[in-house]
Amino acid sequence: MKLPQGKIRFASVFLFMLLAANFLMAQAVKQHVDNPGQTAMDPVPDDITHSHRGNPNQALPAVPGPIGQAVSTGHGINYHNGPVMKGTPNVYVIWYGNWNGTGSNTAATRSAIEHFLGTIGGSALELVNSTYGDTTGNVTGNVRFGGSTIVSSSTNLTDTSLRTTVNNAISSGALPRDSNGVYFVLSSSNINETSGFCTQYCGFHTHASLGGTDVKYSFVGNVDRCPSGCESQTTGPNSPVSGQGGIDGMANVISHELEEAISDPDLNAWFDSSGQENADKCNFNFGTTSTCTSTSICSAAGKAAAAKFNQSFGGNDYLLQQNWRNSGAGACAQHL
Ligand SMILES: [Zn+2]
Secondary structure, three states: OOOOOOHHHHHHHHHHHHHHHHHHHHHHOOOEEEOOOOHHHOOOOOHHHHHOOOOOOOOOOOOOOOOOOOOOOOOOOEEOOOOOOOOOOEEEEEEEEOOOOOOOOOHHHHHHHHHHHHHOOOOHHHHHHHHOEEOOEEOOOOOEEEEEEEEEOOOOEOHHHHHHHHHHHHHOOOOOOOOOEEEEEEEOOOOOEOOOEOOOEOEEEEEEEEOOEEEEEEEEEOHHHOHHHHOOOOOOOOOOOOOOOHHHHHHHHHHHHHHHHHHOOOOOOEEOOOOOOOHHHHOOOOOOOEEOOOOOOOOHHHHHOOOEEOEEEOOEEEOOOOEEEOOOOOEEEOOO
16 A cells, blocks of 8 residues: 655654654564555664564574675675575464455465465575575575464454464464474454554564574465555456455565565565665566466456466466565566
């Protein structure tokens, strides 16, 4: 959702900032948020902001020794010494809300998203992430879907209850405790995340020390809650019926957060001088697209709507934003 531009925000921030500077900083550090129109709101994930987290269990990872030649820089995004996720990160899903409901809040959507997560590893788009590394190695571009659990609830989420939801899923044994995992909390469209879903962001990723493990997690809501803000098309290549773009809209936001969580898991590795992580630099930038036709993989509704797509893997077409390729001059790219 496009945010109000310019003067109103500037004036209010200016008048407010002296009294509220500490509060605003504390609010800004919690997560890395994403929205088509909120570039200016992106927090800068730097060491100073981390210190405001106030969590004694959340010490910054030790800065590795002298940066070796393994970390390639100078491609339009900067390295800040933190780790990336290597090997084959496991992706877990917590289905929050009512996913046995109507519209796109269905078992079919759950199945489609889990299939998406099970096949995005090694795809052309995900391999763009292999241009990011730390002093011990590079991201591989591989991803594995590690499982899911359902949390039925009608209660809106807050940033605090989101973290609690992740912690409960792990501590109960519903999902494994995995420092090389990314846990997605995906909420049904009746659920709000009160820190700004649909008004400030479409999703975000962050991390926390839970039970002594550095747990990376992300919130992505069913964007059918706010298609005008968080969907690029209301009928996508996987829409079950016309006007239900939730599957495709969520896949787009999930891929954004997944790429960032892997390349900047602790918010101290890869982002540019504006605080933008790799996927932020290509937010809702899709590059060259194709149109669903009768010979495409797209769903019948997607074909009827002439939906756009730019990636094909796992037996599906998807419209996924590009990612910043960290090589050469750097560029938003659909592939290496
Ligand atoms: Zn982002």
